[in-house]
Amino acid sequence: MPPAAPAYRRLSVEERRSQLLDAALELFAHRTPEDVSLDDVAEAAGVSRPLVYRYFPGGKQQLYEAALRSAAEELQHCFDEPRDGPLLPRLSRALDRYLTFVDEHDTGFSALLQGGSVVETSRTTAIVDGVRRAAAEHILSHLEVTDPGLHLRMTVRMWITAVEAASLIWLDEGKQPPVEELRDWLVDQFAAVLSVTANRDPQTAALAEKLAADG
Amino acid sequence: MPPAAPAYRRLSVEERRSQLLDAALELFAHRTPEDVSLDDVAEAAGVSRPLVYRYFPGGKQQLYEAALRSAAEELQHCFDEPRDGPLLPRLSRALDRYLTFVDEHDTGFSALLQGGSVVETSRTTAIVDGVRRAAAEHILSHLEVTDPGLHLRMTVRMWITAVEAASLIWLDEGKQPPVEELRDWLVDQFAAVLSVTANRDPQTAALAEKLAADG
Numbered sequence: 001m002p003p004a005a006p007a008y009r010r011l012s013v014e015e016r017r018s019q020l021l022d023a024a025l026e027l028f029a030h031r032t033p034e035d036v037s038l039d040d041v042a043e044a045a046g047v048s049r050p051l052v053y054r055y056f057p058g059g060k061q062q063l064y065e066a067a068l069r070s071a072a073e074e075l076q077h078c079f080d081e082p083r084d085g086p087l088l089p090r091l092s093r094a095l096d097r098y099l100t101f102v103d104e105h106d107t108g109f110s111a112l113l114q115g116g117s118v119v120e121t122s123r124t125t126a127i128v129d130g131v132r133r134a135a136a137e138h139i140l141s142h143l144e145v146t147d148p149g150l151h152l153r154m155t156v157r158m159w160i161t162a163v164e165a166a167s168l169i170w171l172d173e174g175k176q177p178p179v180e181e182l183r184d185w186l187v188d189q190f191a192a193v194l195s196v197t198a199n200r201d202p203q204t205a206a207l208a209e210k211l212a213a214d215g
Numbered sequence: 216m217p218p219a220a221p222a223y224r225r226l227s228v229e230e231r232r233s234q235l236l237d238a239a240l241e242l243f244a245h246r247t248p249e250d251v252s253l254d255d256v257a258e259a260a261g262v263s264r265p266l267v268y269r270y271f272p273g274g275k276q277q278l279y280e281a282a283l284r285s286a287a288e289e290l291q292h293c294f295d296e297p298r299d300g301p302l303l304p305r306l307s308r309a310l311d312r313y314l315t316f317v318d319e320h321d322t323g324f325s326a327l328l329q330g331g332s333v334v335e336t337s338r339t340t341a342i343v344d345g346v347r348r349a350a351a352e353h354i355l356s357h358l359e360v361t362d363p364g365l366h367l368r369m370t371v372r373m374w375i376t377a378v379e380a381a382s383l384i385w386l387d388e389g390k391q392p393p394v395e396e397l398r399d400w401l402v403d404q405f406a407a408v409l410s411v412t413a414n415r416d417p418q419t420a421a422l423a424e425k426l427a428a429d430g
Contacts (some may be wrong), residue, residue, distance in 0.1 A: 048306050071365060107276070114340065114344075115330050115335065115340045115343075116335060116336055116337040116338075116339065116340030116341070117337075120331060120335065121328065121331060122331040123331075124331065124334075125329065125330045125331030126331070128330075129329075150388055150391060150392065151392070153384070154381060154384050154385075154388075156376040157380055157384055158380045158381055158404075159377070160380075160382075161377055161379070161380035162373040162374070162376055162377045162380075162408075163373055163374050164376070165373045165375075165376035165377075166369060166373055169368070169369050169372055169373075170369075172370075173365055176365060177365065177366070181415070185411070185412070185415060188411045188414070189373075189408055191406060192407040192410065193377075193404055193408070195407065196403045196404050197400070198405045199403070200396070200400060204290045
């Protein structure tokens with residue numbers, strides 16, 4: 001009999017890197033960064049610790065940041081939504097995907113946004129801020145606003161922050177209320193805060209009218 | 216002529232400690248933590264660098280955390296408000312004090328809440344979370360709720376987060392809009408998000424009615 005094939009086939013550099021990243025992301029999604037070791041990543045990927053170091057010489061910190069970058073990209077895809085049909089249902093569908101992402105990365109999401117983690121640096125903060133900025137830009141572009149004034153920008157950013165806060169509490173509370181209810185509640189809040197701002201700002205008032213008309 | 220008196224009088228240990236803390240807090244309020252050195256603190260307090268180290272052997276990190284603890288205490292006093300009269304004006308007065316605090320600690324407030332700073336640790340995060348928790352408790356106690364349900368807790372925490380986001384943007388935008396307008400806008404938002412939650416939760420619905428009746 002010929003000898004058994006090696007336990008893993010030879011992967012290309014890119015394949016190997018992406019396999020390690022996937023393993024890391026899976027671990028960082030469901031544990032705090034403190035609870036993930038390089039040995040865990042090596043074991044999950046079925047490779048040796050030195051191999052992980054060959055691809056990520058910066059060790060856990062570098063792996064964490066690479067995994068975070070990859071998660072941030074995935075999260076930004078949640079915001080992709082065709083520009084057709086009424087506006088609030090579009091927001092609702094994007095929120096649905098966002099909350100599914102939160103659900104699937106629960107512990108990692110909490111650890112990251114609660115702050116104070118050893119892996120937090122100005123780079124990880126910049127990645128998170130990039131996602132927030134992308135979310136705001138998506139919303140404003142669906143609203144077809146190219147030159148948002150201060151009131152509108154503040155309203156959108158405040159709502160995005162409130163969504164983050166809601167996600168963290170939702171995770172804290174054992175994912176209650178049910179995700180569909182949370183989603184609808186957050187969409188209603190969006191409409192409500194936009195109405196409040198409309199009382200102080202003509203640009204927002206025009207949008208609030210549009211929103212009321214297109215439902 | 217007798218020789219000139221020494222440039223500084225002998226302070227007690229407590230007085231000296233508090234003088235150093237005051238100097239540190241003043242510096243950390245208007246610069247990022249990265250831009251404050253122990254030499255700056257020594258100079259501002261008119262003492263030598265070794266003396267600062269004698270009181271704060273942990274150096275800048277320890278001074279930062281002590282200053283943060285003292286700022287957090289000051290901030291919590293902003294929430295003190297007599298339990299008389301209509302509810303929204305009480306919230307408005309507390310917000311006024313909060314925004315004055317933000318104004319007077321601008322750079323330090325931004326650096327702290329934006330995250331990613333070298334001085335950020337799980338301890339500094341815990342201090343900030345303590346302030347948030349205190350804010351939520353004050354609001355619920357003014358609303359005379361002793362056993363807040365999930366919806367109400369989430370609504371209050373989301374609004375508090377939105378206030379923080381608004382404060383950061385306000386600082387970013389050169390303290391625009393004027394603070395009185397920002398304050399009134401945030402109070403209006405509180406009433407609006409409470410109304411939205413009232414549609415889904417009887418406990419909040421009772422409060423929203425009370426709020427509408429007491430204006």
